[in-house]
Amino acid sequence: xxxxxxxxxxxxxxxxxxxxxxxxxxxxxxxxxxxxxxxxxxxxxxxxxxxxxxxxxxxxxxxxxxxxxxxxxxxxxxxxxxxxxxxxxxxxxxxxxxxxxxxxxxxxxxxxxxxxxxxxxxxxxxxxxxxxxxxxxxxxxxxxxxxxxxxxxxxxxxxxxxxxxxxxxxxxxxxxxxxxxxxxxxxxxxxxxxxxxxxxxxxxxxxxxxxxxxxxxxxxxxxxxxxxxxxxxxxxxxxxxxxxxxxxxxxxxxxxxxxxxxxxxxxxxxxxxxxxxxxxxxxxx
Amino acid sequence: xxxxxxxxxxxxxxxxxxxxxxxxxxxxxxxxxxxxxxxxxxxxxxxxxxxxxxxxxxxxxxxxxxxxxxxxxxxxxxxxxxxxxxxxxxxxxxxxxxxxxxxxxxxxxxxxxxxxxxxxxxxxxxxxxxxxxxxxxxxxxxxxxxxxxxxxxxxxxxxxxxxxxxxxxxxxxxxxxxxxxxxxxxxxxxxxxxxxxxxxxxxxxxxxxxxxxxxxxxxxxxxxxxxxxxxxxxxxxxxxxxxxxxxxxxxxxxxxxxxxxxxxxxxxxxxxxxxxxxxxxxxxxxxxxxxxxxxxxxxxxxxxxxxxxxxxxxxxxxxxxxxxxxxxxxxxxxxxxxxxxxxxxxxxxxxxxxxxxxxxxx
Ligand SMILES: Nc1ncnc2c1ncn2[C@@H]1O[C@H](COP(=O)(O)OP(=O)(O)O)[C@@H](O)[C@H]1O
Ligand SMILES: [Mg+2]
Numbered sequence: 116x117x118x119x120x121x122x123x124x125x126x127x128x129x130x131x132x133x134x135x136x137x138x139x140x141x142x143x144x145x146x147x148x149x150x151x152x153x154x155x156x157x158x159x160x161x162x163x164x165x166x167x168x169x170x171x172x173x174x175x176x177x178x179x180x181x182x183x184x185x186x187x188x189x190x191x192x193x194x195x196x197x198x199x200x201x202x203x204x205x206x207x208x209x210x211x212x213x214x215x216x217x218x219x220x221x222x223x224x225x226x227x228x229x230x231x232x233x234x235x236x237x238x239x240x241x242x243x244x245x246x247x248x249x250x251x252x253x254x255x256x257x258x259x260x261x262x263x264x265x266x267x268x269x270x271x272x273x274x275x276x277x278x279x280x281x282x283x284x285x286x287x288x289x290x291x292x293x294x295x296x297x298x299x300x301x302x303x304x305x306x307x308x309x310x311x312x313x314x315x316x317x318x319x320x321x322x323x324x325x326x327x328x329x330x331x332x333x334x335x336x337x338x339x340x341x342x343x344x345x346x347x348x349x350x351x352x353x354x355x356x357x358x359x360x361x362x363x364x365x366x367x368x369x370x371x372x373x374x375x376x377x378x379x380x381x382x383x384x385x386x387x388x389x390x391x392x393x394x395x396x397x398x399x400x
Numbered sequence: 401x402x403x404x405x406x407x408x409x410x411x412x413x414x415x416x417x418x419x420x421x422x423x424x425x426x427x428x429x430x431x432x433x434x435x436x437x438x439x440x441x442x443x444x445x446x447x448x449x450x451x452x453x454x455x456x457x458x459x460x461x462x463x464x465x466x467x468x469x470x471x472x473x474x475x476x477x478x479x480x481x482x483x484x485x486x487x488x489x490x491x492x493x494x495x496x497x498x499x500x501x502x503x504x505x506x507x508x509x510x511x512x513x514x515x516x517x518x519x520x521x522x523x524x525x526x527x528x529x530x531x532x533x534x535x536x537x538x539x540x541x542x543x544x545x546x547x548x549x550x551x552x553x554x555x556x557x558x559x560x561x562x563x564x565x566x567x568x569x570x571x572x573x574x575x576x577x578x579x580x581x582x583x584x585x586x587x588x589x590x591x592x593x594x595x596x597x598x599x600x601x602x603x604x605x606x607x608x609x610x611x612x613x614x615x616x617x618x619x620x621x622x623x624x625x626x627x628x629x630x631x632x633x634x635x636x637x638x639x640x641x642x643x644x645x646x647x648x649x650x651x652x653x654x655x656x657x658x659x660x661x662x663x664x665x666x667x668x669x670x671x672x673x674x675x676x677x678x679x680x681x682x683x684x685x686x687x688x689x690x691x692x693x694x695x696x697x698x699x700x701x702x703x704x705x706x707x708x709x710x711x712x713x714x715x716x717x718x719x720x721x722x723x724x725x726x727x728x729x730x731x732x733x734x735x736x737x738x739x740x741x742x743x744x745x746x747x748x749x750x751x752x753x754x755x756x757x758x759x760x761x762x
């Protein structure tokens with residue numbers, strides 16, 4: 116249905132612009148707020164154009180972010196972002212590594228209880244982190260992994276979804292390709308490195324984007340597992356900045372931190388998008 | 401280079417028997433074609449030689465070495481698959497070089513071998529391309545190149561031309577034949593296409609439902625098919641068959657309508673002992689002639705004519721419209737009308753007789 120009447124063009128563009136505005140406006144407000152002094156931000160109405168405090172606010176956010184409280188030191192957004200980065204990368208790489216190896220085993224090897232293993236993995240799909248959070252906490256605590264990067268990442272790594280996805284990818288690889296590799300003398304590990312991994316490249320990229328953002332946005336788990344101020348992730352840090360009791364929250368710093376928190380996921384999406392498109396154009400098995 | 405021996409080779413998947421005992425010696429440098437209809441077990445047989453399927457019973461030897469327990473890579477073979485099975489993410493060069501890299505050949509040696517194979521197959525300009533940037537024929541050539549650079553004792557082909565269009569198939573067929581003669585490497589080639597089999601093979605092994613029907617040179621299979629199955633499978637258009645019986649003296653067969661047809665000396669002598677027995681008569685379309693009325697041994701009622709240019713195929717019924725179906729192949733252009741009755745002569749030397757029950761030649 117391709118209509119080209121003039122008013123329809125205006126209408127469709129109008130709707131699209133409206134949609135963009137709805138999404139973009141809050142981000143714009145956040146940006147504007149991060150460029151003014153606190154007095155300007157809290158006055159009513161708030162300024163609609165960016166102010167002159169941009170550099171000062173962002174430097175303060177990066178350096179101090181969450182200021183000193185009762186018994187806690189200050190921690191800058193820079194450090195919090197580093198924590199989030201470690202967690203997001205750890206989860207993304209960990210999940211991809213574990214699930215691609217698990218899928219490789221399930222698809223290419225005949226071992227006892229192979230299908231049982233597959234269904235066990237499959238059933239954990241129904242148990243997201245939130246459901247098993249108490250027992251998982253207990254296990255992590257008993258292993259002495261509270262307040263550590265290991266405690267932040269490892270429990271979130273096992274992934275049924277990704278295993279399932281790689282299984283489908285591997286099942287789509289023609290048997291003849293496996294056989295050709297066998298005749299060429301490639302053992303299982305060489306076949307994995309030289310054939311399966313390159314063929315799964317685009318799937319890995321897609322999964323990486325999803326998992327990075329999943330890890331970056333984690334809230335409940337890090338909240339539970341860390342009490343050490345120096346391990347705060349940026350998502351929790353922002354929330355903590357607002358818990359000021361009777362004091363005035365430093366909105367301009369909170370907003371600057373929020374803007375900073377958005378940058379890494381955007382960078383990941385932009386960087387990986389190229390691989391997506393390349394993958395879409397090139398993929399052929 | 402080596403001979404290949406199959407000794408009472410059988411294959412079952414669970415209770416399903418797929419190959420029922422194949423015995424065959426492929427001489428050094430020979431081109432053996434395994435031919436049979438789809439699902440008869442050709443690929444299974446080939447894959448057992450390759451080491452991709454286990455051997456349920458019997459023994460396969462390449463050279464003097466029994467290979468039953470060896471991995472495919474240890475058997476000194478190379479295989480070309482129907483769907484080419486090229487590594488999609490590797491360049492043409494890397495596709496050919498991969499097996500050699502695994503065998504840790506030196507870089508110079510790999511380059512030398514790949515470039516030599518590329519020269520033979522005219523792939524020189526394509527070495528940096530990915531498989532998806534190649535046409536079907538070029539991919540087929542890369543798959544062959546990958547086999548050649550291994551310098552194996554045995555080539556295995558599993559319907560390598562089936563995915564190509566008709567014209568390219570003929571062209572590649574000639575190329576494979578030329579290549580095999582040039583390299584002199586023992587080859588086992590599987591196909592369901594009897595024309596491919598006839599033109600390529602030094603010898604043919606006809607397989608039907610896992611049973612060897614006949615093993616012999618192409619012309620031998622054409623001239624003296626051992627069973628009714630082979631007779632019907634080899635040759636195009638297919639041989640005409642007629643259920644009938646011998647006359648009491650054993651020197652004639654009875655045609656529908658009561659006429660009799662004389663057999664030539666050899667056939668008659670062989671059948672002299674069993675007068676009156678039922679037989680299946682087989683005669684190829686090219687061994688029937690349209691003659692003048694006085695010499696005719698039967699009549700053909702025309703139903704349909706196919707003009708091929710060099711030949712004409714006349715489909716019809718023996719006797720009247722209710723007779724058995726029969727096809728005649730005539731040289732040149734002939735256009736008899738539908739329903740016309742043509743006087744027909746069967747060349748006595750080309751009449752084949754088979755046992756109606758066992759299908760074995762009598
Ligand atoms: N893995 C398998 N399990 C069970 N039956 C099989 C298997 N592979 C092949 N077959 C059966 O073996 C027979 C021969 O197959 P195949 O060798 O592929 O035939 P062809 O190559 O002559 O077309 C077929 O009837 C097929 O159904
Ligand atoms: Mg087959």
